[in-house]
Amino acid sequence: MKTNAMDKRDAFRHNVLTSGHRACSGCGEAMAARMVSDLIGPDAIYINATGCLQVFTTHNQQSAWQAPWIHSVFANAAAVASGVEAALRAKGKGTPVVVQAGDGGTFDIGLQCLSGMIERGHDVLFVCYDNEAYMNTGVQRSSSTPHAVRTTTSPPGRLSQGKHHLKKDVISIIAAHHMPYAATATIAYFPDLKAKVEKAMRIKGPRFLQILSPCPLGWAHDSALSVTVSRLAVETGLFPLVELEHGELTGVMRLAEQKPVEEYLRPQGRFKHLFGSKTGAVELRHLQALADARIRHYDLLDADTQWDTERAMQSARHGRGGYASSMPTSEAVKNDA
Amino acid sequence: MTPELDIEPGSSHAYHTGDWRTRQPVYRNKWPPCSQTCPASEDIQAWLALATEQQWQAAWRKLTERNPFPATMGRICYHPCESACNRKHLDSAVNIHAMERYLGDRAITRGWKHKAVCDTPQTQRVAIVGAGPAGLSCAFQLARQGYPVTIFDAQAAPGGTLYSAIPDYRLPKSVLAKEINAILALGIELRLNSRVGKEISESDLRDQFDAVFLAIGTQRPRQYLTKESSKHSVMSGLEFLHRLNRGEQIALLSKRKSKQVAVVGGGNTAIDVARCVRRLGAEVTVICAQDSHGNHHRELGTEMPASRQEVIEAETEGVQLIYRAGVCRLVRSGEHLSGIEVAHVDQVYDRHGNFNPVLFDGTEEFVPAGLAIFAIGQEADWQGLERLSQATESEGVWLGGDAVSKSKLAATAVGSGYQAAMSIMARLKGESFVFDDHKKAQITFRQMQLHYYPKQPRHEGETNEQRLDGFNEVVTGLADDDAAHEARRCLSCGVCFRCDNCWHFCPDAAVIKTTADYEIDYNYCKGCGICAQECPCGHIDMERLND
Numbered sequence: 001m002k003t004n005a006m007d008k009r010d011a012f013r014h015n016v017l018t019s020g021h022r023a024c025s026g027c028g029e030a031m032a033a034r035m036v037s038d039l040i041g042p043d044a045i046y047i048n049a050t051g052c053l054q055v056f057t058t059h060n061q062q063s064a065w066q067a068p069w070i071h072s073v074f075a076n077a078a079a080v081a082s083g084v085e086a087a088l089r090a091k092g093k094g095t096p097v098v099v100q101a102g103d104g105g106t107f108d109i110g111l112q113c114l115s116g117m118i119e120r121g122h123d124v125l126f127v128c129y130d131n132e133a134y135m136n137t138g139v140q141r142s143s144s145t146p147h148a149v150r151t152t153t154s155p156p157g158r159l160s161q162g163k164h165h166l167k168k169d170v171i172s173i174i175a176a177h178h179m180p181y182a183a184t185a186t187i188a189y190f191p192d193l194k195a196k197v198e199k200a201m202r203i204k205g206p207r208f209l210q211i212l213s214p215c216p217l218g219w220a221h222d223s224a225l226s227v228t229v230s231r232l233a234v235e236t237g238l239f240p241l242v243e244l245e246h247g248e249l250t251g252v253m254r255l256a257e258q259k260p261v262e263e264y265l266r267p268q269g270r271f272k273h274l275f276g277s278k279t280g281a282v283e284l285r286h287l288q289a290l291a292d293a294r295i296r297h298y299d300l301l302d303a304d305t306q307w308d309t310e311r312a313m314q315s316a317r318h319g320r321g322g323y324a325s326s327m328p329t330s331e332a333v334k335n336d337a
Numbered sequence: 338m339t340p341e342l343d344i345e346p347g348s349s350h351a352y353h354t355g356d357w358r359t360r361q362p363v364y365r366n367k368w369p370p371c372s373q374t375c376p377a378s379e380d381i382q383a384w385l386a387l388a389t390e391q392q393w394q395a396a397w398r399k400l401t402e403r404n405p406f407p408a409t410m411g412r413i414c415y416h417p418c419e420s421a422c423n424r425k426h427l428d429s430a431v432n433i434h435a436m437e438r439y440l441g442d443r444a445i446t447r448g449w450k451h452k453a454v455c456d457t458p459q460t461q462r463v464a465i466v467g468a469g470p471a472g473l474s475c476a477f478q479l480a481r482q483g484y485p486v487t488i489f490d491a492q493a494a495p496g497g498t499l500y501s502a503i504p505d506y507r508l509p510k511s512v513l514a515k516e517i518n519a520i521l522a523l524g525i526e527l528r529l530n531s532r533v534g535k536e537i538s539e540s541d542l543r544d545q546f547d548a549v550f551l552a553i554g555t556q557r558p559r560q561y562l563t564k565e566s567s568k569h570s571v572m573s574g575l576e577f578l579h580r581l582n583r584g585e586q587i588a589l590l591s592k593r594k595s596k597q598v599a600v601v602g603g604g605n606t607a608i609d610v611a612r613c614v615r616r617l618g619a620e621v622t623v624i625c626a627q628d629s630h631g632n633h634h635r636e637l638g639t640e641m642p643a644s645r646q647e648v649i650e651a652e653t654e655g656v657q658l659i660y661r662a663g664v665c666r667l668v669r670s671g672e673h674l675s676g677i678e679v680a681h682v683d684q685v686y687d688r689h690g691n692f693n694p695v696l697f698d699g700t701e702e703f704v705p706a707g708l709a710i711f712a713i714g715q716e717a718d719w720q721g722l723e724r725l726s727q728a729t730e731s732e733g734v735w736l737g738g739d740a741v742s743k744s745k746l747a748a749t750a751v752g753s754g755y756q757a758a759m760s761i762m763a764r765l766k767g768e769s770f771v772f773d774d775h776k777k778a779q780i781t782f783r784q785m786q787l788h789y790y791p792k793q794p795r796h797e798g799e800t801n802e803q804r805l806d807g808f809n810e811v812v813t814g815l816a817d818d819d820a821a822h823e824a825r826r827c828l829s830c831g832v833c834f835r836c837d838n839c840w841h842f843c844p845d846a847a848v849i850k851t852t853a854d855y856e857i858d859y860n861y862c863k864g865c866g867i868c869a870q871e872c873p874c875g876h877i878d879m880e881r882l883n884d
Contacts, residue, residue, distance in 0.1 A: 007350060009858065012840075012850045019846045019861035020349030025357065026865030031844035057349070064349035190841050216865075224866030224879075227842055313789055 006066055014066065016042050021064035022056040026223025028213035028230060029053055029129040032187050033100060036127055036211070039197040042067040044096040045084055049077035049105030052136040052215075053129060075109045077101050078117035081124045089123075096201065099126040103144035104134050106210075107168050118177040118206040125200050125207045131215040132167070139218040143168040146238070147290065148283040149270050151218070156273035161283045166290075171210055175244035180205040183243040183251075186212040188231035189312045192241060192253060199243075212239050220269025232264035235309050237291040240298045252303045256310035258295065261288045354845060358864035360881045362839075362857060367780035367831020367875065371418035371433060376749035377404040377474075381418055381433055382832050388436060388824035394449060396824075397440045401451065404751050405477045405520050406470060406499075408445055408512050411438025412810075413503055414748045415605070415644040423782040423830050429795045431826045432815070439820045445515045451523055455483045461765045464489065464546035466533055466722070469497020470747045471552035471738030473520050474754030475761075480523035482762060487546070488525060491532035495521075497554050498739065499747060502578045502606065504613050505808035510582075534721020542725065543733075548761045551725060552738035552754060555745070559714040561601070561664070570674035571667070574602065574610045574712025581613055596620055599677050599706035601664055603627045603641035607712035608648060611656045614710075616805055622657040622704055626682045626694050629660050639685050654805060663694040665701060667709060676705040717741075735761060780831035780875050787828075789836070789873035796823040833876045839868035 558573035763770035
């Protein structure tokens with residue numbers, strides 16, 4: 001490929017992350033990254049930590065990014081971003097700086113640099129695409145992997161029911177930095193994700209978004225179910241959608257109806273070992289209790305909020321369903337005669 | 338020319354991920370259940386979609402492509418479309434008949450005119466016998482295509498059964514007349530008081546016209562078979578409705594007769610008659626051989642044929658119904674009718690499926706009545722058309738409407754007229770004709786993602802509380818605001834309504850949005866199936882690829 005011609009296939013979207021990337025079929029992270037980068041636009045500098053996203057978008061010197069993009073090493077994405085932001089500031093430029101990392105580059109390996117970046121108050125948006133394990137290297141457990149999940153390094157068997165430990169509550173750690181804005185989102189609720197990205201881009205200072213991104217390979221669900229599974233994660237209460245400003249909880253997505261965790265676990269092969277055994281049944285009860293505890297902690301059933309899980313599905317477009325922003329009918333055709 | 342570096346970055350576009358695919362999404366319009374069940378094959382989803390955009394006139398034009406009687410059918414049709422509506426699995430069916438009526442009424446008040454589809458006049462002439470819904474529907478389709486059409490009708494007013502047998506509280510005469518006039522305004526010649534075999538002969542029809550469509554309806558009431566000869570205090574339901582619709586005073590309330598009327602029959606005519614009798618101030622009992630709705634037992638298919646909604650309304654108005662009862666004899670003292678003796682019906686239909694009730698001895702009961710009205714069916718009267726009715730389509734004669742179809746819904750007649758018109762035109766042009774070519778794959782609610790649709794209450798017209806005071810309409814039409822909201826309740830089953838879900842959710846940016854619709858860039862589509870899974874209306878199919 002000699003010229004890096006821009007993709008202009010779509011008149012309604014820039015496609016900052018364009019086609020031809022090597023993500024698996026049905027990749028939730030690719031979907032989330034395209035959603036976020038299209039909401040921010042091409043006039044930004046994207047810094048990537050090592051991870052699936054970095055590997056599958058820049059394979060064989062073929063970049064899927066239609067915007068400036070840098071990758072350094074696994075741990076230091078937030079540090080690189082700090083430097084880029086400081087340089088832009090020195091030059092008097094206000095170009096947005098966005099870090100993109102997986103859960104490994106956020107919860108584990110990148111946490112120290114991220115913490116430093118937030119502490120120093122750099123004007124950077126840090127987006128974590130949380131797929132709950134090291135998927136790029138073949139599904140090893142991370143500190144983001146939930147309890148009782150099967151990974152290659154937490155295999156279920158006679159003595160184990162998958163990962164022993166709990167998923168790290170990273171949003172609380174980040175919010176404890178007393179930073180302007182930290183929020184969780186997921187791909188299933190696009191209007192909510194859009195509102196959160198747009199809000200983050202209006203705020204100055206360090207901002208953090210954790211986006212649950214299902215991985216059909218590592219979670220072992222049908223590739224068509226990525227959106228459905230992420231929606232169920234919210235509806236069961238296992239992944240609350242929350243907003244924290246300066247450490248205070250300022251918004252949650254209320255659950256119109258709490259679904260049993262089993263509905264979320266059933267389609268996923270990584271929880272398959274829990275079904276049909278006595279010890280598995282204990283873990284199922286444990287996961288249900290974890291969901292209930294999270295619902296109580298964030299008051300997900302009664303909170304007074306703008307969204308609930310039902311209404312967030314049905315925004316715009318005359319309330320007829322779907323996520324299209326409403327298209328105004330031209331006055332000429334309206335009320336003919 | 339700039340020197341090329343080894344490490345110069347390329348675009349991922351060079352790599353076509355589409356060849357990973359083992360199955361692929363395809364946008365495909367489905368045929369929603371409402372249209373599937375509509376006897377007139379209206380594209381209900383299409384006209385509701387236009388109504389959603391508040392393009393009222395366009396919606397009316399789309400609707401009248403198949404059915405030129407929206408104001409009429411919106412009032413009287415028993416709307417099988419609503420029983421089939423997928424929305425009932427979410428909250429309640431879309432109020433399709435009220436929307437149809439709203440569009441029809443809007444057309445009448447604003448004087449919208451039908452437009453011809455084809456401007457070049459045709460020379461081949463078509464005769465239609467019967468100015469009922471089938472005949473007029475056929476004439477409408479032919480006239481729109483430029484054919485000169487002449488309709489012959491034996492009655493003094495057009496409309497057939499719609500005119501003579503539908504009571505005013507369901508269909509005001511003025512509404513029907515305006516819709517008929519709009520159809521006739523296409524240049525259709527209407528000859529009233531012209532019975533074939535009397536005012537015009539069969540051979541004249543054959544000689545003067547290239548095609549003849551017989552849609553004579555069922556105007557002859559089936560007679561109650563009895564040995565007794567007296568016709569005193571006995572009437573057929575059809576005769577009763579005809580006289581009422583002509584504005585005659587009906588003598589059922591004369592001084593000497595009791596104010597009790599018995600109606601025999603379980604069909605819609607029986608219910609119409611009973612509700613009219615209530616409006617004339619008498620008590621009425623309907624004697625029905627079948628079971629009530631939702632309560633049929635012992636053998637299948639014994640539910641009364643009348644519409645459930647009509648029965649509910651009739652009961653609200655004080656109509657008494659006796660189920661599983663058959664007439665043994667009329668009880669008279671001299672000429673005077675004092676009542677009907679009825680008995681329990683064991684078997685409604687014989688093994689050939691014919692109505693042939695078996696009455697059980699010893700279960701007799703007496704139903705007092707000063708007038709007995711038999712609404713036990715009606716049939717076509719082929720008198721004067723003996724030769725034409727035996728002719729075939731290849732001889733240039735078509736048959737349609739109630740006279741030949743099993744279902745006697747007015748909408749069925751409209752659909753039959755449409756099919757006849759298409760068949761006639763194809764034959765006159767020397768083309769072959771296949772109906773149903775527009776039918777596509779069906780769609781059920783299981784193929785849809787109903788959680789993307791918010792629950793919304795169904796909008797209804799207002800019910801007239803003083804309904805028994807006269808023959809005023811029982812239900813009013815929808816208000817403008819309600820109509821706009823009701824149209825939006827349509828789920829658009831199987832037909833894209835541009836919700837953007839496929840576009841938003843494609844992980845590979847392989848769905849391209851255009852001003853008109855969406856396209857899939859198969860160079861990059863990996864076939865994950867998310868678009869099909871998240872499509873609210875089931876418009877996207879996943880197809881397996883073979884190699």
